[in-house]
Amino acid sequence: MKDRIVEFLAEGTFKGEVSGSILLLVGPPGVGKTSIGHSVADALGREFYRFSVGGMRDEAEIKGHRRTYIGAMPGKFVQALKDSKVSNPVIMLDEIDKIGASFQGDPASALLETLDPEQNREFLDHYLDVRMDLSKVLFICTANQLDTIPRPLLDRMDVIRLSGYITEEKLAIAKHHLMPRLLKRAGLLKKQMNITDAAIKQIIEGYAREAGVRSLEKLLHKVIRKGIVRLLEKPDEPVKVGVSDLQTYLGQPAFRKEKSLKGTGVVTGLAWTAMGGATLSIEASRIHSSQRGFKLTGQLGDVMKESAEIAYSFVSSNLKRFKGDPTFFDKSFVHLHVPEGATPKDGPSAGVTMATALLSIARRESPQQNLAMTGELTLTGQVLPVGGIREKVIAARRQKISNLILPEANRGDYEELPDYLKEGLTVNFAKQYNDVFQVCFGNKPRKGSSVH
Ligand SMILES: Nc1ncnc2c1ncn2[C@@H]1O[C@H](COP(=O)(O)OP(=O)(O)OP(=O)(O)O)[C@@H](O)[C@H]1O
Numbered sequence: 001m002k003d004r005i006v007e008f009l010a011e012g013t014f015k016g017e018v019s020g021s022i023l024l025l026v027g028p029p030g031v032g033k034t035s036i037g038h039s040v041a042d043a044l045g046r047e048f049y050r051f052s053v054g055g056m057r058d059e060a061e062i063k064g065h066r067r068t069y070i071g072a073m074p075g076k077f078v079q080a081l082k083d084s085k086v087s088n089p090v091i092m093l094d095e096i097d098k099i100g101a102s103f104q105g106d107p108a109s110a111l112l113e114t115l116d117p118e119q120n121r122e123f124l125d126h127y128l129d130v131r132m133d134l135s136k137v138l139f140i141c142t143a144n145q146l147d148t149i150p151r152p153l154l155d156r157m158d159v160i161r162l163s164g165y166i167t168e169e170k171l172a173i174a175k176h177h178l179m180p181r182l183l184k185r186a187g188l189l190k191k192q193m194n195i196t197d198a199a200i201k202q203i204i205e206g207y208a209r210e211a212g213v214r215s216l217e218k219l220l221h222k223v224i225r226k227g228i229v230r231l232l233e234k235p236d237e238p239v240k241v242g243v244s245d246l247q248t249y250l251g252q253p254a255f256r257k258e259k260s261l262k263g264t265g266v267v268t269g270l271a272w273t274a275m276g277g278a279t280l281s282i283e284a285s286r287i288h289s290s291q292r293g294f295k296l297t298g299q300l301g302d303v304m305k306e307s308a309e310i311a312y313s314f315v316s317s318n319l320k321r322f323k324g325d326p327t328f329f330d331k332s333f334v335h336l337h338v339p340e341g342a343t344p345k346d347g348p349s350a351g352v353t354m355a356t357a358l359l360s361i362a363r364r365e366s367p368q369q370n371l372a373m374t375g376e377l378t379l380t381g382q383v384l385p386v387g388g389i390r391e392k393v394i395a396a397r398r399q400k401i402s403n404l405i406l407p408e409a410n411r412g413d414y415e416e417l418p419d420y421l422k423e424g425l426t427v428n429f430a431k432q433y434n435d436v437f438q439v440c441f442g443n444k445p446r447k448g449s450s451v452h
């Protein structure tokens with residue numbers, strides 16, 4: 001990402017003016033999108049103005065009101081120029097994926113004009129009623145996800161993706177950035193308070209297992225706060241916080257050493273949300289054996305429901321090939337559940353995981369442990385590529401899962417990842433469900449057509 005920003009700025013420097021482009025930083029919360037905007041402005045020596053377009057519903061907030069209205073005000077861009085007192089600030093539009101629309105107009109469409117380098121030389125604010133040149137402004141937008149950004153708006157932007165951090169990265173950020181800043185803010189000297197590396201690592205793994213570093217920062221702050229109390233009680237004794245002290249400072253860890261669910265019918269999938277990557281256990285179970293049937297729970301979206309249907313049809317029509325009892329589904333009412341039940345989920349990438357869970361109960365055999373998978377499944381057993389490979393790999397690492405199954409078509413995405421993310425992982429690439437089967441159950445499927 002840094003390279004990408006340096007290239008972008010180099011281009012501008014070469015030409016003599018940084019403009020004509022709009023950056024969009026997209027990634028999970030707390031990975032530093034807003035902070036990067038600040039840093040870019042600092043590095044360029046420009047003024048910085050930030051506003052959030054999240055929940056904005058009124059076009060007038062962008063383009064200003066006509067002055068006939070009571071309480072009329074100029075739009076945000078005029079305010080930005082007024083506040084920063086220059087014509088070339090860095091303006092950050094935060095949370096652009098949460099922009100709204102209502103009867104008062106569609107602010108996203110108003111932004112289209114503003115963010116177009118060809119048109120914003122002549123930006124007209126209704127309140128001022130004079131044309132202004134916004135073309136020298138560097139726009140940086142941030143978002144958690146791309147799906148909800150209106151397509152034409154997305155087209156105008158240069159997308160830079162930020163992904164979540166792994167433990168080692170968080171440790172480095174905590175040591176070099178968060179701790180010095182928190183200590184300084186608390187007016188402490190480095191020698192007065194010390195949290196050991198092992199303790200920071202334990203905080204990361206036991207208490208703050210998110211994609212970004214925001215709750216890590218909060219927890220470090222909490223430790224420091226409690227440390228200060230001790231420091232006041234015994235001013236001559238520096239406070240040293242080790243792993244064994246964490247329970248007294250922070251209470252019970254929120255996450256235990258990962259014991260992923262296991263057993264027959266339980267398979268770990270890899271998911272990707274606006275909050276970053278996550279692992280997701282999918283469970284299948286046979287409820288009773290008097291009639292045929294299939295039931296699905298877990299707040300699934302339409303696409304995911306369809307994936308489940310596909311997995312069910314695929315597995316039940318191919319049971320013979322996968323060496324299960326061919327009549328199993330004729331005499332089983334099967335329930336497929338995706339925890340956690342309260343979180344809505346969607347997307348096609350759990351197809352292979354669901355099929356494996358169903359196959360596992362039909363074969364009455366648990367799949368290989370310490371394994372996670374992702375991939376869209378078609379009715380004929382092809383495995384199609386999915387998005388968010390990087391986030392998913394990071395999520396697997398966070399849960400200490402070292403065996404992965406990814407779609408063959410995602411091989412390139414995986415190989416592009418930096419070595420420190422790939423280290424210690426065994427990845428199997430699957431073109432067809434047969435390949436997944438071999439990894440999960442350790443033997444080859446029978447030959448034969450997919451439909452019998
Ligand atoms: N790579 C990093 N190095 C140093 N500090 C970081 C890094 N990444 C994040 N932080 C710190 O994490 C905190 C949260 O970052 P920031 O507010 O920029 O997140 P964000 O990506 O804008 O999140 P959101 O999507 O919720 O708005 C800040 O205090 C920031 O300094």
Ligand SMILES: [Mg+2]
Binds near residue numbers: 033094
């Ligand atoms: Mg932000």
